[in-house]
Amino acid sequence: ADPASNGSVKIGVLSDMSGVYKAIEGPGAVTAAKMAAEDFGGKVLGAPIEIVSADHQNKADVASSVARKWIDRDHVDMLVGMDNSAVGLAVQGLASEKNTITINTGAGSSELTESQCSKYGIHYVYDTYALPVGTATAMVKNGGKKWFFITADYAFGHSLRDNTSRVVEDLGGEVLGSIEAPLSTTDFSSYLLQASGSGADVIGLANAGGDTVNSIKQANSFGIVERGQKLAGMLVFLTDIKALGLDTAKGLEFTTAFYWDRNDESRKWSQRFFEKHGAMPTMVQAGVYSGVTHYLEAIKAAGSDDAKAVRAELGNMTLNDFFVQNGKIEANGLMSHDMYLAQVKTPDESKSDWDLLNIVSTIPAEKAYIAQSDSACPLLK
Amino acid sequence: MSDAILQARGLSKKFAGFTAVDNMDLDVERGSIHALIGPNGAGKTTVFNMLTRFIASTSGSIVYDGTDITRHSPTAVANRGMVRSFQISAIFPHLSVLDNVRVALQQHLGLSYHFWRSSRVLESLNDRAMALLEEVGLAEFADVISVELAYGRKRALEIATTLALDPRLMLLDEPTQGMSSEDVGKVTALIQQVSAKRTILMVEHNLKVVESLADKITVLNRGEILAEGPYAEVSRDPAVRQAYMGTEDV
Amino acid sequence: MSELLRIENLNAWYGESHILHGVNLSVNRGEVVTLLGRNGAGRTTTLKSILGLVDKRTGSIQVDGKEIIKQPTHKIARLGMLGYCPEERGIFSRLNVDENLNLPPRLSDDGMSVDEIYSMFPNLAERRRSLGTQLSGGEQQMLAMARVLRTGAKLLLLDEITEGLAPVIVQALGNTIRQIKERGLTIVLVEQNFHFAAPLADRHYIIEHGEVAEVIEASEAKAKKERINQFLSV
Amino acid sequence: MNGVFWVLLIGVGLAAPYLVYPVFAMKLLCFALFACAFNLLLGYTGLLSFGHAAFFGGAAYITGHVIKVMHMDPLIGILAGTLFAMVLGAIFGALAIRRQGIYFAMITLALAQIIFFLALKLPFTGGENGLQGIPRGHMLGFIDLNDPVAIYYVVFAIFMIGFLIIYRTIHSPFGQILTAIRENEPRARSLGYNVERFKLIAFVISATLAGTAGATKSIIFQFASLTDVHWQMSGEVVLMTLLGGMGTLFGPVAGAAVVITMQDELASFGSWVQVAIGAIFVVCVLIFRRGFVGELARLLKAKSS
Amino acid sequence: MSLNAILAQTMLGLSTGVFYAMLSLGLAIIFGLLNVINFAHGALYMLGAFVALIGYSYLGPWLGFEDYHMGFWTALIVAPLVVGGFGMLIERFLLRRLYAFDHIYGLLLTFGIALILQGILSNYFNISGTAYPAQPDVLNGIVNLGFMYFPKYRLFAIVFSIVVCLATWFVIERTTLGAVLRAGVENPKLVEAFGINVPRMVTLTFGFGVALAALAGVLAAPIYSVSPLMGADLIITVFAVVVIGGMGSILGAIVTGLGLGLVQGLTQALYPPAANTVIFFIMVVVLLIRPAGLFGKEA
Numbered sequence A: 001a002d003p004a005s006n007g008s009v010k011i012g013v014l015s016d017m018s019g020v021y022k023a024i025e026g027p028g029a030v031t032a033a034k035m036a037a038e039d040f041g042g043k044v045l046g047a048p049i050e051i052v053s054a055d056h057q058n059k060a061d062v063a064s065s066v067a068r069k070w071i072d073r074d075h076v077d078m079l080v081g082m083d084n085s086a087v088g089l090a091v092q093g094l095a096s097e098k099n100t101i102t103i104n105t106g107a108g109s110s111e112l113t114e115s116q117c118s119k120y121g122i123h124y125v126y127d128t129y130a131l132p133v134g135t136a137t138a139m140v141k142n143g144g145k146k147w148f149f150i151t152a153d154y155a156f157g158h159s160l161r162d163n164t165s166r167v168v169e170d171l172g173g174e175v176l177g178s179i180e181a182p183l184s185t186t187d188f189s190s191y192l193l194q195a196s197g198s199g200a201d202v203i204g205l206a207n208a209g210g211d212t213v214n215s216i217k218q219a220n221s222f223g224i225v226e227r228g229q230k231l232a233g234m235l236v237f238l239t240d241i242k243a244l245g246l247d248t249a250k251g252l253e254f255t256t257a258f259y260w261d262r263n264d265e266s267r268k269w270s271q272r273f274f275e276k277h278g279a280m281p282t283m284v285q286a287g288v289y290s291g292v293t294h295y296l297e298a299i300k301a302a303g304s305d306d307a308k309a310v311r312a313e314l315g316n317m318t319l320n321d322f323f324v325q326n327g328k329i330e331a332n333g334l335m336s337h338d339m340y341l342a343q344v345k346t347p348d349e350s351k352s353d354w355d356l357l358n359i360v361s362t363i364p365a366e367k368a369y370i371a372q373s374d375s376a377c378p379l380l381k
Numbered sequence B: 001m002s003d004a005i006l007q008a009r010g011l012s013k014k015f016a017g018f019t020a021v022d023n024m025d026l027d028v029e030r031g032s033i034h035a036l037i038g039p040n041g042a043g044k045t046t047v048f049n050m051l052t053r054f055i056a057s058t059s060g061s062i063v064y065d066g067t068d069i070t071r072h073s074p075t076a077v078a079n080r081g082m083v084r085s086f087q088i089s090a091i092f093p094h095l096s097v098l099d100n101v102r103v104a105l106q107q108h109l110g111l112s113y114h115f116w117r118s119s120r121v122l123e124s125l126n127d128r129a130m131a132l133l134e135e136v137g138l139a140e141f142a143d144v145i146s147v148e149l150a151y152g153r154k155r156a157l158e159i160a161t162t163l164a165l166d167p168r169l170m171l172l173d174e175p176t177q178g179m180s181s182e183d184v185g186k187v188t189a190l191i192q193q194v195s196a197k198r199t200i201l202m203v204e205h206n207l208k209v210v211e212s213l214a215d216k217i218t219v220l221n222r223g224e225i226l227a228e229g230p231y232a233e234v235s236r237d238p239a240v241r242q243a244y245m246g247t248e249d250v
Numbered sequence C: 001m002s003e004l005l006r007i008e009n010l011n012a013w014y015g016e017s018h019i020l021h022g023v024n025l026s027v028n029r030g031e032v033v034t035l036l037g038r039n040g041a042g043r044t045t046t047l048k049s050i051l052g053l054v055d056k057r058t059g060s061i062q063v064d065g066k067e068i069i070k071q072p073t074h075k076i077a078r079l080g081m082l083g084y085c086p087e088e089r090g091i092f093s094r095l096n097v098d099e100n101l102n103l104p105p106r107l108s109d110d111g112m113s114v115d116e117i118y119s120m121f122p123n124l125a126e127r128r129r130s131l132g133t134q135l136s137g138g139e140q141q142m143l144a145m146a147r148v149l150r151t152g153a154k155l156l157l158l159d160e161i162t163e164g165l166a167p168v169i170v171q172a173l174g175n176t177i178r179q180i181k182e183r184g185l186t187i188v189l190v191e192q193n194f195h196f197a198a199p200l201a202d203r204h205y206i207i208e209h210g211e212v213a214e215v216i217e218a219s220e221a222k223a224k225k226e227r228i229n230q231f232l233s234v
Numbered sequence D: 001m002n003g004v005f006w007v008l009l010i011g012v013g014l015a016a017p018y019l020v021y022p023v024f025a026m027k028l029l030c031f032a033l034f035a036c037a038f039n040l041l042l043g044y045t046g047l048l049s050f051g052h053a054a055f056f057g058g059a060a061y062i063t064g065h066v067i068k069v070m071h072m073d074p075l076i077g078i079l080a081g082t083l084f085a086m087v088l089g090a091i092f093g094a095l096a097i098r099r100q101g102i103y104f105a106m107i108t109l110a111l112a113q114i115i116f117f118l119a120l121k122l123p124f125t126g127g128e129n130g131l132q133g134i135p136r137g138h139m140l141g142f143i144d145l146n147d148p149v150a151i152y153y154v155v156f157a158i159f160m161i162g163f164l165i166i167y168r169t170i171h172s173p174f175g176q177i178l179t180a181i182r183e184n185e186p187r188a189r190s191l192g193y194n195v196e197r198f199k200l201i202a203f204v205i206s207a208t209l210a211g212t213a214g215a216t217k218s219i220i221f222q223f224a225s226l227t228d229v230h231w232q233m234s235g236e237v238v239l240m241t242l243l244g245g246m247g248t249l250f251g252p253v254a255g256a257a258v259v260i261t262m263q264d265e266l267a268s269f270g271s272w273v274q275v276a277i278g279a280i281f282v283v284c285v286l287i288f289r290r291g292f293v294g295e296l297a298r299l300l301k302a303k304s305s
Numbered sequence E: 001m002s003l004n005a006i007l008a009q010t011m012l013g014l015s016t017g018v019f020y021a022m023l024s025l026g027l028a029i030i031f032g033l034l035n036v037i038n039f040a041h042g043a044l045y046m047l048g049a050f051v052a053l054i055g056y057s058y059l060g061p062w063l064g065f066e067d068y069h070m071g072f073w074t075a076l077i078v079a080p081l082v083v084g085g086f087g088m089l090i091e092r093f094l095l096r097r098l099y100a101f102d103h104i105y106g107l108l109l110t111f112g113i114a115l116i117l118q119g120i121l122s123n124y125f126n127i128s129g130t131a132y133p134a135q136p137d138v139l140n141g142i143v144n145l146g147f148m149y150f151p152k153y154r155l156f157a158i159v160f161s162i163v164v165c166l167a168t169w170f171v172i173e174r175t176t177l178g179a180v181l182r183a184g185v186e187n188p189k190l191v192e193a194f195g196i197n198v199p200r201m202v203t204l205t206f207g208f209g210v211a212l213a214a215l216a217g218v219l220a221a222p223i224y225s226v227s228p229l230m231g232a233d234l235i236i237t238v239f240a241v242v243v244i245g246g247m248g249s250i251l252g253a254i255v256t257g258l259g260l261g262l263v264q265g266l267t268q269a270l271y272p273p274a275a276n277t278v279i280f281f282i283m284v285v286v287l288l289i290r291p292a293g294l295f296g297k298e299a
């Protein structure tokens, strides 16, 4: 019979098209997925590749109802995107139950591959375990022993804080305390002042997106960095640096899975992306391209788009492209790969609009991601 | 001792530094028509509001039909048979005339909280409602939406709904205000007619009406009682003439 | 004597309902005329039409020779130096007595001063700082009347100003009207209370079903008593 | 005309799972019930609650918890959620009912925000991630809710029961007094009606049925989340009701259908959906103020007279 | 907490409070005088910030003057004018048709407008914010207040806003113009019959309320980042402020705005997770004790 079920391979990009993660994933992810399909020749096993997309509005129920409809009615074979942990968890659970592969490129929660891991869920770009490794290690080694956290008050923030604390304490550092700030706080000054008053060397920002941007900006306006304390952004995207401006962000160190200007290959792809999208790719958007491409390769290798076979192929591959080095998709769905420690350039160093970061060092995959033996994923038991 | 259906003792109302009603005693005799008159701002409406518990009195006690109602809610007071009308006309504007009356009649049916019953059970009230409309001369308008009634008829409708509660004491605040003399005559007759089995306490500026209806008059001035008695007596009182009626005859 | 207000063939509508069917009347400078009639005859509507407060109107309204029927409401008051005292009093509940009094802009320098007004209505003087809604019905009526006297309007449109007032006040108000008439003001008075209106008016217009049914000069009032009673059933 | 609507409602309702994607049809019924419950309050009692999400979402959480963690029958789950909404409705009502107009709206909003806060903080709700993976299970042990057609008819039955309760309430002696209160509150009071108690009962009925809608939703989507208790949910139900026509029996059903379809069909257009929804509002408010059903009714009336 | 810490939190609370005060003042004017519940207020605040941002970063190039950057001070005047003007158009052509109907329609209309504005800007600008780079040099830097270091700019924003609020309050509550406005709400027809052009007055008032929002937006731009949703997040809180203060009470809006800023500041220090909810707790308590709000007059 037809190797591709229902005559085509359909890939659904489910992303935040209108909310806070729009610039990080959003329409850029759709562009990336389309590029991947085109670059693959538009066909796999003779069947056309179709890309559909929808906005999950950051609502897990919207996301799961779209996913349900896609899978039940429209025969979508794979879902990619799903920034926002709540969305990611909801869709992954649902899709796996319906034998559909998901490649999560946007959400951070390590739960996706830990206690809530699933048969067909893949977590592709970064997670809250990997993020602190490079950043916290570097900062503690440079003398930032005493930490205080400003934590976004939800599962993602808590997990980021806990993972960072672990790294800090393992290296002999000390965690003085943490403040749980409600999500989408606009004014962080009160928290920053309390953090600053704690006498910590480093103020760890266990938050994301607008929260990170606002806290860095306001820390700057209160002269906290000037007076000798350091900020550590635990999850920073390229778009955040853009939003802050180099003047404010200069010197900030953080961990990232991708930077467009890292090597020739990444530059070449990013340039192409830039021409279509008008902005350089974030690590998430690059991840979408990479994830879709590998998925298509796995179909080709498996000779079918059956989820089980494709998933098995994916598990056997070693992933290497402009985005990922030494990537391996583990049994719990975690794609472990090298991460990078980056530092924001000063305005003088920056030569062009998008010349924003220096890559300071590479964090090898086995250090960045949790070992399979330590994973709490029930599938491994 | 006379038979008073309503007795107020030492009734006062203070609004932020201003005393609207000051230590007033009032006895309304059962079966009588009692008028409360007085210059503007004397406190008549305020007294009404206190008696019907629409506002709380600052001090004093109110005994209605042997029960102290000083702390009762307006609803409780109404349910005891003491019902008021308003200075401005009070109807349910987008209900039909018949429905207006039925809403009042329903009160006695005891089904009003029954949200699981069909409203058809209310049709049993139609005869009684029509009878009441007949009484106030509105029978032919039963199906009219009540906003569309002329002013005088609205007042008549209001009286019909009040009657539906079968009140023992009716309080009417300026029932003839804004009516042409033709309607004033009709309403006066109507009040006369319905007073047969009831007690009525009314506020009225139209002295003709007061003269023809009231058995007893209390004149209020600046929150205090200036005079009390039958019309003939009160209208001769020089203090009343000066404060209220003026020099000319009416 | 010059004509101050001239209304010809005035028709007026509220929404779909056609209320006035060709009202004609004319008022000379310094006159007091009354509009009498049953409830719902259209007297209030006549006043409102002059001010453009109805939904639609046609015909001609001239004040001091100026045609105002095409003007928007806010221009009419100024063009015609009109002062309006509405039936429902129109006291602003969120303004205190002083503010209510001072609200309408002055139309000429002939208005009464605030002190004059307070001596005319001592009740109000006492309650200067009270909010509009806290006044009793009658107090509001006085305030509404006082308000137009301050503006210096030349033509007063007064709708049922004795309504809800104690007889003493009604008498006082009669005197006030006489005084302002002596000052040369022109008044159109809508009244139920014929006893009040009769001695003040130069002429009565009886309105019936949105038309002028009868015009009665003050001099004929006694003679035509029957006729008036028939219309008003006094 | 109502007869036509009844036939249409039941006919389309019965045929729906064979015409459209069943989950979509169920979602629609859920929100239609929510909007109808809300309309009982806004359209027939004149009270604008801006906190109905608390009942809808609160019930969803409770139902989810009862089914997922306590492993109860789905029916018990729905009843538990409904009961919760009823109790919550009584509490909200007792606190808010004496307030008028915009104050009533705001106090219900504030109370609902507190429920939102609890949903965010209480351990059993799953915080930002929500309560996920609620099993559908077997209702009464034998109706397999994993079968799309079976669950659809269960949801349809729940909707019809709720809808009939609302219909009955509106056309009952109680409903008659509600109308009177809306028309002239002081007068109703002076006729001896305990206005607060009437409003409170209406509020509780409305809250309860909103809860039923939320409880049902959590079974359909196997999911309860902060979205369900967020103030925007309260806003959405206002919109559905107004769009369809407040104070009309079928309006909220139509309104819910329009809003849900729009959200569904336009989901891939990103922020332009917001712009489109915004524009539709503006146009509706300016041109179809009575809502679809209200305008239709007016047109038919105008034609017949 | 030490005294210094309390003082520091007070200053921070104040700097949040002035934004609440300015926004709720605008809302209160619009509600109090026009009986419109302006759901678009947050979006117009956002628009104010965007006028400043666009004026600085994009306007020059659009107009062909590559080097033109609209400065902060210019924006402080231009944004309220532009946004106020836009508000007047909304009032004149849309809202005006709804005055005859229930309040709820005004609310819905403005809600729709808010969605449109936010949606459009979301398509062109980063939702998690863009920095506004034109904070004037004189306001750069930090002052040592003894108990804390405080950004000069925030100090300026506090003083400036309080002055604007008090001036507005004075005009509305203490002048004849204000009395005319208040009367116009209650009975526009009658006020018109007195010879006052009420429709124009209403338009101007709406424009003014909106201009206040835009002014707050410009003031906020250097502190927070400029984002299409910056107002959406704020509007519900500001509604709560207006209600706690007493709908329509001008003084209530100002005082409550500042006060709740302080309360929120203290909550951020004592129990941060409740920082966004504390205002609603207060609202419930206040409305139970004083049904018309702290400064509202009971109807």
Ligand SMILES: Nc1ncnc2c1ncn2[C@@H]1O[C@H](COP(=O)(O)OP(=O)(O)OP(=O)(O)O)[C@@H](O)[C@H]1O
Residues within 6 Å of the ligand: B015, B016, B018, B019, B020, B038, B039, B040, B041, B042, B043, B044, B045, B046, B047, C127, C130, C133, C134, C135, C136, C137, C138, C139, C164
């Ligand atoms: N809520 C209030 N606050 C302050 N003063 C009030 C309030 N209500 C009434 N008053 C004052 O109390 C006095 C009595 O008012 P009330 O309405 O009882 O007068 P009244 O005798 O009915 O007069 P009228 O014949 O003019 O209707 C008035 O001077 C009025 O201004």
Ligand SMILES: Nc1ncnc2c1ncn2[C@@H]1O[C@H](COP(=O)(O)OP(=O)(O)OP(=O)(O)O)[C@@H](O)[C@H]1O
Residues within 6 Å of the ligand: B150, B151, B178, B180, C014, C015, C017, C019, C037, C038, C039, C040, C041, C042, C043, C044, C045, C046, C087
């Ligand atoms: N806003 C309105 N909409 C529709 N019809 C109205 C409106 N106002 C008045 N009418 C109708 O217009 C007619 C004339 O009313 P108008 O108020 O002019 O009467 P009037 O002579 O002043 O009598 P009244 O003694 O009742 O004040 C009445 O039939 C009335 O029902």
Ligand SMILES: [Mg+2]
Residues within 6 Å of the ligand: B044, B045, B046, B087, C136, C137, C138
């Ligand atoms: Mg009175």
Ligand SMILES: [Mg+2]
Residues within 6 Å of the ligand: C043, C044, C045, C087, C159
């Ligand atoms: Mg009249």
